[in-house]
Amino acid sequence: MGWGGTGGLAGRRGVRDAGRVGVQVVVAVEWFDAERYTVARAVVQRGVAAVFVVGFVVVLRQFRPLLGSHGLLPVPAFVARVPWRRAPSLFQWRYSDGLVVAVGWVGVVVGLALVAGLPQRAAPWVPMAAFLLLWGLYLSVVNVGQTFYGFGWESLLLEAGFLAAFLGSDDVAPPVTVLVLLWWLVLRVELGAGLIKWRGDPAWRDLTALYYHHETQPMPGPLSRLFHLLPRPMHRVEVASNHVVQLVVPLFLLVPGPVQAVAAGLMIATQLWLVLSGNFAWLNWLTIVLAFSAVDDRVWSTVLGVHAGGPAGASPGWFVAVVLAVSALCVVLSWWPLRNLFSRHQLMNASFNVWHLVNAYGAFGTIGRRRTEVVVEGTLDPEPSLDAAWEEYGFRGKPGDVLRLPRQFAPYHLRLDWLMWFLALGSSIQMRWFLPFLLRLLEADPPTLRLLASDPFGGERPRWVRARLYRYRYAKPDERRATGARWVRQDAGLMVDALSLETFARRTRAR
Template sequence: MEWFDADGYTVARAVVQRGVAAVYVVAFVAVLRQFRPLLGEHGLLPVPVFVRRVPWRSSPSLFRWRYSDGLLVAVGWAGLVVALTLVAGLPQAGPPWVPMVAFLVLWGLYLSVVNVGQVFYGFGWESLLLEAGFLVAFLGSDDVAPPVTVLALLWWLVLRLELGAGLIKWRGDPAWRDLTALYYHHETQPMPGPLSRLFHLLPRPLHRVEVAANHVAQLGVPFLLLAPGPVASVGAGVIVVTQLWLVLSGNFAWLNWLTIVLACAAVDDRAWAAVLGVVGVDVVAPGGSAGDPPLWFVAVVLAVSALCVGLSWFPLRNLLSRHQRMNASFNVWHLVNAYGAFGSITRRRTEVVVEGTRSADPGAGAQWQEYGFRGKPGDVRRLPRQFAPYHLRLDWGMWFLGLGSSTQLRWFVPFLGRLLEADRPTLRLLAHDPFDGERPRWVRARTYRYRYARPAERRVTGQRWVREDTGLLIDALDLATVARRR
């Protein structure tokens, strides 16, 4: 079936299927480690409260049937095990319905999590992972050639992802148009990495070159994915290189890694052979020569492809709109979404620092001690760690809180209450508890202006950050006060 088969993309299929499955592994590990203290029965934003308030048609989820922390753990482990089998390539060795079912299980389980995840799961890369997982379900197994329509939909996904990010920048903050955005971004991004300060300290002319190169990579290069073989492979290569640059300069959960995986869908087998042959690796198409696809598989793939083409009208219209939406899902199934990032650039970094004291009186004589978070800046001497592709949801929420987001206060006051209770699941989300599991009497939140230490300051003080106290966000609270606020 020549019009249906893309025989020259068998390596690309293997890379994309296993790569997307690997990101699902990371996502389900995060579910098992973070979901219960954030959203569980006794979480900061409990799912049972949410599902009573929001109708099913607005957020379909397995947890509409019932929610329990035990069921959540079962969902997390089921997703993790299925994803690991796909990383190992076991379902892909069978008939095409086996990987199809496996990926649809991942999509359904993670959709159930995202649709009740509220602000802690309100990120564009959640929708990206769901859309990617749904599409790769229809790439088939080693028994058949990859369907060309599904590959085209993956190319369209990467085009939307990159072009959406480029257009939202060009239409948004003028700092992107005058090429000054990176004067600030490496310092004010949500989750700096170990090299972010070095990127920030690069000469400003080089920052301008970075921004200009970003515009080319996001506004022009993605169209190469739609060109014939070698040109598309070159375009994919440029996207991979630019995404690796972003991996080095910050922590953006799995956004960059998943983009790299999806861009590989445009690299044909000849390009893989040419690139890997340089380092002495022979490329052999997985599964050998593929047979004709079963008619049921052709019918299902064409039906799904037609559905996705129809749904593409909404993100296409969004791309062309002067009022472009960033990271928008146009249906509750998170299929064929709109993407974008950093349409505006923060010029100053404000960090919320949480403190506690055992003093009976929280007044002037109290000794306040800071809680330490895993990823967000706190200790001015600490080197930020590389967490991506893992997603620290609490730390990202703290960044939005520092921007003045009122929606984050819905969970932040309960969070302070959990600290007053010395709640162990909540404390495990942190890097440092100054009270070693004991209860403080009072907690409060202060705000600080953070900036990177200049080289001379770093040599003198040993600090990576310089911070300035900008006042109280929330004054001292005890358990009785928190209870009244709930």
């Protein structure tokens, strides 16, 4: 009887205790789940995956001539001198051009599956595994990509892809901690860009930066000249608006509700303006995708007419534990970029760890006043005399032919063309790849020639190549009507004197 009474009392207390624990777990899960952001999750997951697809297509089309075994900066030579701990990569274990192709195709296929939403229909671990695979493969590319992959949007894609892995599947609500980390990412992208401008070139502070930017930016688009020709008061309004959107508006991302959605909308509109005015690879498109993470389902339904699916289930315990651990890691790693934002010596597009997680971002702290282009020429003549017939190589994106309308390539990234812009700025480190590039032209190397828009010699080897500098500016309306030219250029002298295969052979023997 005593045992029975005691057991019954203990049982009832146990039930009550279990009930309280159950309520606590439910409350914790309800706090963890952000059920109002299911559409935002779908946009972020599919959008980030689409950018990964673009990135891996670039790998398939450009990696081997730039970085392959016979590339301009061969990966085998890089991994021989840089240890794994400084550049973790699959290619530290083994490099072959065939492995690069395999990595590229796996990235494209997995990315397309995520764009279609197939892994998201399964348990949360399936999209998690898919995104982590994309992140790991692309990290392997970036960490051996050297200067050809030294762009801030590489780190942005890696960080975004890593966070997207922990957004869950359609079966569960999006984790609130991951959403907050996405908002923190967008805030760093925008605020970092705004602060680097305000602390940098005085042209941003006196509102004159856009007098020059559209003409001197790395790769103009088809509308860039029209943007440049806007009235100067309009340019000043653009700069002032940019300061507001990048320095003030991002702070409102941390205020959930309509205010947050309005802040996201302003940033999206600004990014679309940048898409129209230039070619910045996937920087603008990825920022747009990430900004949509701050638009909740009510806004999607009311303003855009997009309705969320049915209610998602509670997140399983293992998923909650993994997400909270990853979120805690990202919070710890946030110390370095947070400190960087407040630093007088702010770094632009910096990674504080080899995994490219929680990075610092920024763009155009300095604005060029004049545009200089490197023009590469070759000749079939036996001697590089003044009378030699020099023919110009055509690049796909960078200005060359003054009559040609620039094309819109973004979000696709023309890596060689972008580095030609840095080369023209006088960056000596770029000569490490440029001289091998000239050698490949002398060899009429087919993979290298496919990176170009035109080969004036139709695949035949030139006898000599050289590089000249030209000053470029947009043609004024009357000049455009008179000549049909979109650019006016002026010879600024020789950059690299005439080289031949024999010249390279002598240099090799001398070393």
